[in-house]
Amino acid sequence: MKLLKTEFIYELGEEGVVKFSFTAVLYTDQEKVFVTTIPRRVYDSDLQSLDLHTLNGREIDRNDIYPRFDVESFTNVSVSPRDKVYIKRPNVMMYTCKESEEDTQLWKVMREEAKVCEILRKSPHPNIAKYLGCEVKDGYIVGLCFERYSETLRERVDGCPRKVDRAFCIQSVKKGIQHLHALGFCHNDISPDNVMFDGCNTPVLIDFDSCRREGEPLGSKTGTLGFSRTGVVTSEVENDIFALQKLEEYLNVINDPCGKQ
Numbered sequence: 001m002k003l004l005k006t007e008f009i010y011e012l013g014e015e016g017v018v019k020f021s022f023t024a025v026l027y028t029d030q031e032k033v034f035v036t037t038i039p040r041r042v043y044d045s046d047l048q049s050l051d052l053h054t055l056n057g058r059e060i061d062r063n064d065i066y067p068r069f070d071v072e073s074f075t076n077v078s079v080s081p082r083d084k085v086y087i088k089r090p091n092v093m094m095y096t097c098k099e100s101e102e103d104t105q106l107w108k109v110m111r112e113e114a115k116v117c118e119i120l121r122k123s124p125h126p127n128i129a130k131y132l133g134c135e136v137k138d139g140y141i142v143g144l145c146f147e148r149y150s151e152t153l154r155e156r157v158d159g160c161p162r163k164v165d166r167a168f169c170i171q172s173v174k175k176g177i178q179h180l181h182a183l184g185f186c187h188n189d190i191s192p193d194n195v196m197f198d199g200c201n202t203p204v205l206i207d208f209d210s211c212r213r214e215g216e217p218l219g220s221k222t223g224t225l226g227f228s229r230t231g232v233v234t235s236e237v238e239n240d241i242f243a244l245q246k247l248e249e250y251l252n253v254i255n256d257p258c259g260k261q
Contacts (some may be wrong), residue, residue, distance in 0.1 A: 001052035003027050006042055012225065024093040029054045033060045033094060065090050066140035067111035074114055075121065077133030077145050087135055087143035088113075097165045109221060113209040115142055115187060120208070123183060128178030129196070131208040150202060154192035157254050166251040168197070172203040173247065177240045180205075184213050190243035191224035192206045192250060211235075 004026040011021040023042040028076050034057030038147065042050065069076065079085045090106045104166045117131040123131065128203035135143035156164055173195055180187055187194075189210035196202050210221040222228060232239055 001027055001029055001048060001137050003052060004033070005093070006047070008041060009037075009093065010177060018128050018225065023051075025050075025055060025057070027055070027057065033092075034058060045185045062140060063107065064105050065092060065107055065110075066142050067114065069106040069134060069136045069139055069141050074118060074141065076136045077143055079132070079135065079145055079172035082168070084148045085132065086146045086148040088146065108208050109219075110141060110144070113211070114141060116208045116211045117144060119183060119185075119261070121165060123177060123179075125179040126202060127172045127204055128179060129208075146206070147198070149196035149198055149206070151197060152193050153195040153197075153203065156197065157192065157251070161254045164251065164254075166248075169203045169251065170244070170248050173205060174244060176203075176205040177244060180211065181214075181237060181240070185211050186214050186237055187211050187243075188232075188235055188239045189221070189223045189228070190217060190247060191227040192242055192247065193224065 007024045008023045008027070009024050010018050013019040020041065021036040021225065022039050024035060024037055025042065026033065027032065034055070036055045036057030038055075059140060079087070090110050092106070094106060108247065110250075120128055121131045121133070129149070130147040132145040132147065134141045135145055154162070173190065177187060177190070187205060187208070189207060190205070194205060194207040196206050198204055210218060210223065212218060214235055214237060216235045218235055222232065223243065227243045227250075229239060229242050245248055
């Protein structure tokens with residue numbers, strides 16, 4: 001057995017407080033991949049004493065994780081390690097958070113995001129992440145390929161807020177949102193983690209796994225705590241307007257650890 005990854009999983013508790021739930025553990029026997037949960041924090045120092053043979057994990061079925069590639073619907077793209085490309089892959093750790101067999105089908109989330117991205121590929125915008133196509137293996141979509149960007153808005157704010165042109169950032173995000181709305185979509189998960197900067201310091205919206213046509217159900221993918229409306233279950237323009245307001249508030253109250261120029 002070989003350990004692949006561990007990750008702390010959190011949940012939203014009472015009164016909106018985020019609390020630790022469990023440690024998700026991903027491991028393999030070289031042929032199959034398994035995932036399980038441990039109801040305590042498993043730190044790096046604990047890993048040597050972790051006996052994977054006793055974990056009794058759930059085997060991950062790739063049909064639950066990856067959607068089938070359809071040449072009529074999706075674009076197949078080949079990339080090399082030298083390419084400035086970010087490949088978004090499904091978070092198999094979320095397999096542990098599902099309550100039913102239907103919920104474990106993460107492939108649906110990936111397929112829906114790929115469908116949205118194919119539309120954005122045909123209707124690009126400077127404030128929307130550039131989508132290149134799908135990485136395909138054995139007939140499955142195993143990754144969504146995007147142009148690689150330098151850092152998120154949150155990373156820039158945490159590092160040196162004076163580098164953020166707040167008015168320009170908000171206006172750029174707003175233009176990206178308006179482009180989505182013009183196409184009939186709502187992003188539904190605008191946050192400092194889903195805004196990045198390209199090589200020219202232009203803000204771009206990323207992460208479209210919550211993006212749906214207006215009025216469609218959101219399913220298991222909803223917004224980010226602190227930047228989303230409570231109890232929302234459908235894709236709505238108001239979700240993005242609310243998130244944009246929260247994003248502006250976030251930028252207006254940040255401190256500048258770099259000092260003034």
